[in-house]
Amino acid sequence: MKQLFIISFAGITLLSSCKSKYNGVATPVYAPITEAVFAPGHIEAGGQFTLTALNDGYITAVHVQEGDSVSGGQIIFSQDNTTAAIAQRSATQNLAIARQNAADNSAVLEQLRQQLNTATEKLANDLAQRDRNARLYATRSVSKVDCDNAELAYQTSLHNVEQIKQNIAATKLSLRQTVINSTKDQETAAANNSYYDIKSPGSYTVYTLLKRKGDFVRKGDALATLGNADDMLISLSIDEASIAKIKAGQLVLTELNTAKGSTYTGHVSKIYPSFDDQSQAYKVEARFDTIPAGLLNGTLLQSNIIVAHKDKAMLVPAACVSPDGRALIKNGKQTDTVQLKTGIVSTDYVEVLGGIRADDKLIKAY
Helix, strand or coil, X not given: CHHHHHXXXXXXXXXXXXXXXXXXXXXXXXXXXXXXXXXXXXXXXXXXXXXXXXCCEEEEEECCCCCCEECCCCEEEEECCHHHHHHHHHHHHHHHHHHHHHCCCCHHHHHHHHHHHHHHHHHHHHHHHHHHHHHHHHCCCCCHHHHHHHHHHHHHHHHHHHHHHHHHHHHHHHHHHHHHHHHHHHHHHHHHHHCCEEECCCCEEEEEECCXXXXXXXXXXXXXXXXXXXXXXXXXXECCCCHHHCCCCCEEEEEECCCCCCCEEEEEEEEEEEEECCCCEEEEEEEECCCCCCCCCCCEEEEEEEEEEEEEEEEEEHHHCCCCCEEEEEECCEEEEEECEEEEECCCEEXXXXXXXXCCCEECCC
């Protein structure tokens, strides 16, 4: 509170010091001067954001009230999830079937193993028959045709066994791939179903509920405003003419609309780099040195950002200086126009860095 009173006191002192016996004439004085940028704004919870719907659907339940504290993962809204729940159940059942088919004792693999056993037994018989015919052919007990037919039967059985083995390996791979795809589908369906429960992404306070039970919302619609109640910020709107003067760390003096007459100190903490088309201003954040007790989110306020200060400066009333920095000096019966080099500019006074002497008389012409 002390800094704000110092600024007001300096203004009163300068006003008295610059009066002169000449009507409408002032002489420069040396005094402190402070330049402040006025900025309207409001209180905003730290990390404040808007919770949005992830799907189209009716709101079936609102699980919190405004002002409640919520933790990460806590459900705030529930939407009608009938279709999503059906899809999840179907995907879960498909996954169970896929896992059953891929198991070592599954009917699909058992059938292939039976085929392999039968083919292996036939291969053994054909091998024995081929060897027998080879021995008989050596004694000319069988014909060459019988011997060749036995060899062909053996080669066919051998090829059949290899084909069944490859079929079993390919079937196992296909079944495993089906399990992978079914797992993905089941997890996707479960995630989609979970999106119908709109949850808090962390520990926050619920400030505004924008929808009620029974409301139909579309994907992306705003549902609630959440923020960190332990980190209340001063959100300020700065006009284009003043934004270049704002720097991080500058002192901010704030008066809340709910506490008229009280001034709270803080400092600029963040300057947003882009122009806000909605507010037609630049957004600047400041933090309180000590957060006032009972501070409410959204409270309107006015702040003065101290952008420059000198304990001793040559000052003249602003009424003596034109917008382009010129001044009229009374020199006896003559009036001379001079170009001033100016510094800090406050509402009522202008710091003069050069162009006049301390004993010059300036006409209040502006």
